[in-house]
Ligand SMILES: Nc1ncnc2c1ncn2[C@@H]1O[C@H](COP(=O)(O)OP(=O)(O)OP(=O)(O)O)[C@@H](O)[C@H]1O
């Protein structure tokens with residue numbers, strides 16, 4: 735959906751969040767025009783998925799004991815035909831790949847949003863990482879396209895250049911906003927935006943719209959503030975202020991075919 739439709743419909747975004755950044759994720763959903771809800775209790779999943787428009791699963795602080803519930807949640811969302819976004823934080827670390835492998839085998843994920851190193855793991859390509867951060871370099875378009883082909887999911891690869899791919903169509907947003915990488919949780923919040931913009935239909939176009947929304951907020955924030963603390967708040971303000979026509983103009987200018 736576009737930003738106008740989003741603000742009119744107020745999509746409910748169920749975040750199975752990590753325990754590091756839920757406050758920031760909830761605020762990003764809220765200021766853009768959606769409605770966030772966080773939960774981990776399996777007894778609630780049927781009720782909450784029924785009223786949700788998107789389910790966003792972040793494996794950043796997974797626990798073995800909760801893994802069956804995580805899978806159950808996605809299966810409930812699959813049955814209810816709700817869009818599911820997976821944020822596979824630091825999946826390249828072998829212990830962190832455990833929940834991701836289980837989720838990919840036992841349930842269906844519609845979109846995977848991660849940094850280049852995380853997406854490279856799905857593509858089977860080596861890419862240097864350091865914990866939650868992608869630190870290497872590589873052909874990000876090829877990585878995203880291959881990961882999409884291997885998983886059947888739309889890929890939303892974030893970084894200096896964002897890449898969106900379904901394995902056939904690939905789009906890029908080559909806009910450098912270094913301050914966007916300074917706050918932990920920007921990626922987690924971006925995954926929630928991806929769920930929100932895809933809540934009516936899962937498409938490359940809607941995924942690119944979510945990625946463009948965060949980039950544009952970063953561009954505008956970095957024109958006003960120069961340090962990470964203020965920047966995080968300014969990004970929230972810019973996400974709140976961006977209008978439909980401004981977002982679509984940015985997309986016209988900066989979203990290119992790969
Ligand atoms: N070097 C960069 N230049 C421009 N934008 C960047 C850069 N690095 C990240 N971004 C932007 O920051 C946002 C988050 O992407 P990032 O790749 O940092 O996610 P992440 O690694 O999952 O972050 P986190 O784990 O901290 O939530 C995206 O909007 C992306 O476009």
Ligand SMILES: Cc1ncsc1CCO
Nearest residue numbers: 752754794795823866919
């Ligand atoms: C720092 C950190 N550790 C696990 S999840 C997370 C937040 C980034 O996704």
Ligand SMILES: [Mg+2]
Nearest residue numbers: 823866921922
């Ligand atoms: Mg991340």
